[in-house]
Amino acid sequence: MIRRLQLALSAAVRALKQSKWLRSFYVKVFMSFLLTCAIFFVSLVAFWNYYFTDLVYKDKIELLSSRSEEVVKLLSSQEEGSLSVRELKLGVRLIGRSFTGFVWVVDENGTLDSSTNDSPNTVIPKTLDAPFMWALRGESGHTIVPKLDEKSPDTSFLVYYKPTAVNDKRYIIFMLLPVSEISSAISAFRLNLLLPLVFSLLAVAFILLLISRRLAGPLRRMNLAAEAMTQGDFTVRVPVQSKDEFGSLARSFNVMVDQLQQWEDTRKEFLATVSHELRSPLTTLRGLIVALSDKLVPEDQVDRYLAICHGEVLRLQRLVTDLLDLARIQNGGGEERLERVRLEEKVGEVLEVVSTRLHEKRLELRTMLPAAGTRPLVCTLDPDRFVQILQNLLYNAIQFTPEGGTIRLSLQQRGDEAEIIVADTGIGMDEEQLSRIWERFYKADQSRGLHTEGTGLGLTIVKHLVSAMKGTIQADSRKGEGTTFTVRFPLVKPDPRR
CATH class of the missing domain: 3.30.565.10 (Histidine kinase-like ATPase, C-terminal domain)
Known part of the structure; x- marks a missing residue:
């Protein structure tokens, strides 16, 4: 079945390539302009998509970084005794809700801190081992992990990690934001970007259709006129509808047709005149020869009739000589x-x-x-x-x-x-x-x-x-x-x- 579909598709492509419609100048102009505009719009969409996506991620990373500083302040306040453990947990939970994510405070052993999490002594998922090791080396940064555990296999997270120390006790702060939150914003932006561009492309395609028809119209009419001329019809003319290059071409084409018609009329007149000029002496000669051969001319008039025949022969000779001479002169023989x-x-x-x-x-x-x-x-x-x-x-x-x-x-x-x-x-x-x-x-x-x-x-x-x-x-x-x-x-x- 698939093989049959492939063969049918190949046949359709070959038919399109051989189609006279696709070979027309009108379609080529339209498709060239449309392809150029489509490439421009695609490039514009790709640029703005990359720019906005990068901008959103940078904004979220800056937000997570600022929120991690707030978490550090809360830890310092709790160690100083000005903030209870309950208040610390509530503060950390509120910070997580502020960016639609959650916060993990991890000790240097990789377990969640009991004072900031409802599930103390829980080891962080293995997907966070790499950023955890980077943080232990004193580095802060961000990364994207495909999933945290088996409970969320389809959820990716933007993870911002930051090491800190409070009273000589080391902590690693993980700010976790579901990527779906970012993707929804990017998707909304893409939709708002694509819809106007699609409608703009359709409008441009319609305008290009009109322009292409206007550009190719005179050429199509000239082609029809040329085809009519090949059939001997020199009455066709191309209407001049503009003052640009196409209008000038149409005027030149009409002048050419007028000249060709004049030449054709001259040729016909020339042939008719030559036929007449040759027919007259030939008719005279034929009549005289028949009269002489049938003994219809009196003997005392034979010499006179022969002189007339000789004069007509000389006339034919002069005519043929002049025609050949004129042909040589017109061909540059002079x-x-x-x-x-x-x-x-x-x-x-x-x-x-x-x-x-x-x-x-x-x-x-x-x-x-x-x-x-x-x-x-x-x-x-x-x-x-x-x-x-x-x-x-x-x-x-x-x-x-x-x-x-x-x-x-x-x-x-x-x-x-x-x-x-x-x-x-x-x-x-x-x-x-x-x-x-x-x-x-x-x-x-x-x-x-x-x-x-x-x-x-x-x-x-x-x-x-x-x-x-x-x-x-x-x-x-x-x-x-x-x-x-x-x-x-x-x-x-x-x-x-x-």
Whole structure:
């Protein structure tokens, strides 16, 4: 039976250890605080119990010592003849009653003195032999004996012994006090001490329960919100109910959820846009290929349809290339080949590349570059990426500027930075369009029904490239007047020794 109880208890302990309830932060906080308070209260009870017990015993010992002096005085008075034997016995009996004990006056042979006891010539119990021998050596003190005789086997006594001599006659005075008298006082004190402490501990436990729930509440709510987020629900929020660290944590958690929801929405929008951008040319190609294979296209139109197919393939190629380029840039690919670049030289190279497109569209190009002989503008850049930035901005200006328009390119020093401005006299944008030009796949021309060859990723790539090379870019535009892009890069500080 006992073995079964032990096994059941062990199983219960293992179950508690594995319980999710015991592993919760709320229970750990509560139990930690409660255990700390319990240890404090137990220590307090132990200290006061020891202190009061020691105080009571010291008080009783002092009382017995003072009463033994009174017994000595009575013995001296009786020897002098001023006190009768009857009065001596009565006085000794009254002294014993004063401390709820009794007094034994013993001669040097270990027998009770006939003048102070109703049972003369009685030998003291053997339990008092040790203090009797100590008193014969002239020592006084106290001890506790478990019992005096077989008549009182369960009664312990506090014994105070004191040697004295009256007219050259030696006596040993034993002051015997039942320990039960002291224990009753100590028990009453312990009860009066324990009851308030127990109620205080219960009150503290209740307060700790409330505090622990308040501390663990935000964490529990955040855990539930996190579990909901793992299921794809980004609408959950943690209520902010305080201004402390937990309130700050809840606010930060909500901001994180907002950001995750925004990223999720962006991801979904990105996938939908990519699918649309890929589907359109693929649908066109499929329709044209089916028409060509079924001989539905007149022979004189075959070359034209093949040119359209080739254009759609090039569009797909540009889209895939831009997507891969954007992915590399966002992963830090734009910072792999940083070196000192003379901006005037690179600007000249780019202008040579785009000059053909400018002439084809009959656009006027106005440039404003540093004068010859001035200190060249040098920045730490990736030269290929810088060329890509400038080409994208110029091609963008060419694309949205009607024939006969003007494009202006300027390069100058502005404080500690090199400033490149690309401005056009094109169709421009309103404020809503201007705020979205850095978004992936956004095309400002779509709302106006214009056909362009762009993928909607060019300005997004430009933005990431400029930021990757520690530069800044901003755009200003007015509808019907044109658009201006301003790019700034930090200049390399000149060597003062040169």
